[in-house]
Amino acid sequence: MIIVLFGKPGTGKSSLGKYIARKYNFKFFECDDYLTKEILTCIKKNKIITDAMRDKYYKKVIGELKKIKGDVVVSDAIPKDKYRKLFLDLSGDVMLFYLHANKKVILQRLKSRSRKTKHVVDDKYLNKIEEYFEAPKINCVKINSSRTIKETCELLDARLKIFL
Numbered sequence: 001m002i003i004v005l006f007g008k009p010g011t012g013k014s015s016l017g018k019y020i021a022r023k024y025n026f027k028f029f030e031c032d033d034y035l036t037k038e039i040l041t042c043i044k045k046n047k048i049i050t051d052a053m054r055d056k057y058y059k060k061v062i063g064e065l066k067k068i069k070g071d072v073v074v075s076d077a078i079p080k081d082k083y084r085k086l087f088l089d090l091s092g093d094v095m096l097f098y099l100h101a102n103k104k105v106i107l108q109r110l111k112s113r114s115r116k117t118k119h120v121v122d123d124k125y126l127n128k129i130e131e132y133f134e135a136p137k138i139n140c141v142k143i144n145s146s147r148t149i150k151e152t153c154e155l156l157d158a159r160l161k162i163f164l
Contacts, residue, residue, distance in 0.1 A: 007099035010106035031076030
C-alpha cells in the first residue's frame with residue numbers, strides 16, 4: 001500500500017508521515033530528499049518553480065518510489081492534480097490524503113520549524129507556493145490539520161483504520 005500525504009508546507013505532512021510509518025510499520029518517503037538543485041535554487045531565491053522543473057522532479061520521485069518494496073507513506077506538496085495522478089498510477093493500492101490548514105497555523109509552523117528542522121521551505125516562500133498550488137479536484141481524503149499534530153494524527157489514524 002502507498003499512502004500519499006500532500007498539501008502546502010506547514011500542514012504536517014512529514015510529522016504525520018513519520019507517525020504512520022512508526023505505527024503501521026511503513027517505510028517513510030520524504031520527497032524533499034529528491035529535490036533537484038534547480039528547484040532548491042528557486043526556493044532559496046524565492047523564484048517560481050516551472051512545470052518543466054517539476055516534470056523532471058516527479059519523474060525522479062516516481063522512479064525512486066517504484067524501487068521500494070512493501071508499504072510506504074509519502075510526503076510531498078504535490079501542487080497540481082497532474083502530478084497527483086502520477087502517484088495514483090503506481091501499482092498497488094494508493095490512497096491520497098490532502099492536508100490543509102489555515103494560514104495562521106501554517107505560518108506559525110513554518111517559522112517554528114525553520115529554526116529546528118531540515119525542511120527546505122520556510123515562511124518566506126509560502127506566498128510563491130500559493131501562486132501555483134491547486135486545490136485538489138481528484139479523489140482524495142481531505143483532512144484539516146489546523147489542530148495540533150497529535151490531534152491530527154488521531155484523526156488520520158481513525159480514517160486509516162477504515163482502509164487498513
